[in-house]
Amino acid sequence: MKTRRSLAVKGKSLWTKLSVLSSFIFLFLFAASQPFLLAGDKLTPAKKLAASQSNPSPSSPKIPYSDDELFRLGRPAPHTGDQLREIAFPLGGIGTGTISLGGRGQLRDWEIFNRPGKGINFPFTFFALYIESDGRRFSRVLESELFAPYTGAHGYPRQMVPGLPRFRHATFRGEYPLAQVELTDPDLPVSVTLEAFNPFIPGDAENSSLPAAVLKYRIKNLTGKEIKITLTGSMANPVGFDGLGEFNSLSNPVFGQNINRLIKGPVSGLYFYSKKVAPSAPAYGTLALSTTWSDLTYVSHWVRGEWWDDLQIFWDDFSSDGQLSNLEAEDPSPDGRTDVGSLGLKAVIPAGGEVVLPLLITWHFPNLVDYFDVVSEQQGKIYHPHYTTRFNDAWQVAGYLFDNLEALEKETRRFHQAFFSSTLPAYVLDAVSSQASIIRTPTCLWLTNGQFFAFEGCSDRSGCCPLNCAHVWNYAQSLAFLFPQLERSMRQTDFLVNVRPDGSMIFRTSLPAGDKYWDFKPAADGQLGRIINLYRDWQISGDVNFLQTLWPQAKKALEYAWVSWDKDGDGLLEGEQHNTYDIEFYGLNSMLSGIYLGALEAGARLAEAAGDRAAASRYRQVLRLGQKNYEAQLWNGEFFIQKYDLALEKKYQYGEGCLSDQLLGQWLSMVAGLGRFLDQTKIQKALDSIYNYNFKENFYNLANVQRTYALAGEKGLLLCTWPRGGRPPLPFPYSDEVWTGIEYQVASHLMYEGLLREGLTL
Structure with a gap:
């Protein structure tokens, strides 16, 4: 096993590196979606330039927006209501694949298996909150309500736990690389804000290529009395699934001998792997749900029952007092089946106070199949993502990230602040930042030999039009400057x-x-x-x-x-x-x-x-x-x-x-x-x-x-x-x-x- 390594910055801080890149960021902004506004050869604030151009271009009568709409400054507006339906904010590094954060606060589109995976939603994988306040108990899935239509052969898909109570309202703010979901409910004595990101530091490709999603849940006590809470993450063990087909059930011939191992220490959590899958197989890999929070409750795998015994027993146990069974069993799942494990973080929040609970989802799927090659005889060969040169498994990723999270988050937020505090219209900031996210989706591959490749884009389950298409990538400018x-x-x-x-x-x-x-x-x-x-x-x-x-x-x-x-x-x-x-x-x-x-x-x-x-x-x-x-x-x-x-x-x-x-x-x-x-x-x-x-x-x-x-x-x-x-x-x-x-x-x-x-x- 490789040892965990601390963040090493030789000579200059990461922020100094970022400052050195400032002149390049100017061109990146212009090229990626071009918010900087030029008058002659000088950079000019939008409002000032607007004032100098009091009338539209005489030969261009079609300006369907007012000057107030075009030049209004500020941050991108948050999204609410039906706007949340199609949001998928990618969380992942360069060449690592991603998990997307949906507008309601749910995790969606698990694209961590070395290929696109639109529509892949892990069954029974969700976060939930237990609250005990003034003798009353509340339990909610940490998402807002599901969207209609509520249709299906047997109702809304059971694996999405549609019948469990959720928060009434969600507000999503996406300012790449940071996402924020605010959850509120008039019946609850708390408000919840989820902050999610993956380290994004221009000029530092290594620390911008971590296979991870950082989740920070901020729980605020809205009452004048102390409350007790438990935040629980439940996750299905996916090892054996290779990103093809559907993962909508715990039963599948690809599963068996799946193990959810509880690890305790400075970093604690659940480590998911399988004894059935060979190390050379495309489906081989590991996943981890981890935290540095010390007051924990857990169940390494849910009860293996019939009908809906598993979810019923888990929810009754969780919602009764916020305390799980603390089962640490590492017995492998039976053939043709995988398991769900749950990790709970407990806290007491004083009157009017708040707590921030940190969680990481990390992954390590080392075998990338060349299913896409333009030379058919080359298809089927196995390559390996660049991150596998640094990490042996998902738990090692979690250790490195928690060891260095403060510094990595600081640099990510400095970039975010520098970018979104600029005097540019909000929609320009949104357009530019969202396009930069493409670098860190399955569109791009970064292999162990250091070579970087990219598709033209992605279909739902495959890269589209491989690789490094010269004429298509003519248009792309962000990567060159970032x-x-x-x-x-x-x-x-x-x-x-x-x-x-x-x-x-x-x-x-x-x-x-x-x-x-x-x-x-x-x-x-x-x-x-x-x-x-x-x-x-x-x-x-x-x-x-x-x-x-x-x-x-x-x-x-x-x-x-x-x-x-x-x-x-x-x-x-x-x-x-x-x-x-x-x-x-x-x-x-x-x-x-x-x-x-x-x-x-x-x-x-x-x-x-x-x-x-x-x-x-x-x-x-x-x-x-x-x-x-x-x-x-x-x-x-x-x-x-x-x-x-x-x-x-x-x-x-x-x-x-x-x-x-x-x-x-x-x-x-x-x-x-x-x-x-x-x-x-x-x-x-x-x-x-x-x-x-x-x-x-x-x-x-x-x-x-x-x-x-x-x-x-x-x-x-x-x-x-x-x-x-x-x-x-x-x-x-x-x-x-x-x-x-x-x-x-x-x-x-x-x-x-x-x-x-x-x-x-x-």
């Missing part, structure tokens, strides 16, 4: 693994990286966008060795454009260009040629830094031609378009359309600090056109046969419109859809160029 070492890992994979001998880049990675390669054409936007990202990452790190190591392959990748896409060297791409819309654009087009121009500028600067002056000179020569030709060939007076040979009759183009992504390359260049390569007046006009033509205040009259992400009275930005006509019979797929990622990209670019209200509207 945890730059992980973003640099992606660059190393891009250039040291995925660049073929001819210079083309594989844009989906197979595991193990460098063993087998996906046989598919390169994506122009992904390959060229990665050059811009490399420049950004070098600027963030200042690591000359990083640059020198990657430069030869980056040079090869950039110059591949002259072999395949820009054979005449005029600075514009032509021919077949695969891209993020999962099709090929043909001929001259604003989106991909714009990324190319940004890549040329980035390449020139990288070449100079690497001492390759000849390459830098050549890139700038092509860039100058491209700048001239781009505006001459693709500007129609309002926005930039696509030109292709109509005689080819290619499907899935945009032609004369106003593409929301037309300035993607310019935006990437701005984020990376490369500046503008296009005329600013034309940039502003094109952005204004994108807003006016593509932003819709409702979708009542839009016919969309593609995927639907906005409908009826919702607002959104279409990927493309054809305000001057010329819509192809079969335009590119997704053209009538609304993508949040593109909305954020356009919104930030609007703000870069002074179109503040338009950007905030999006």
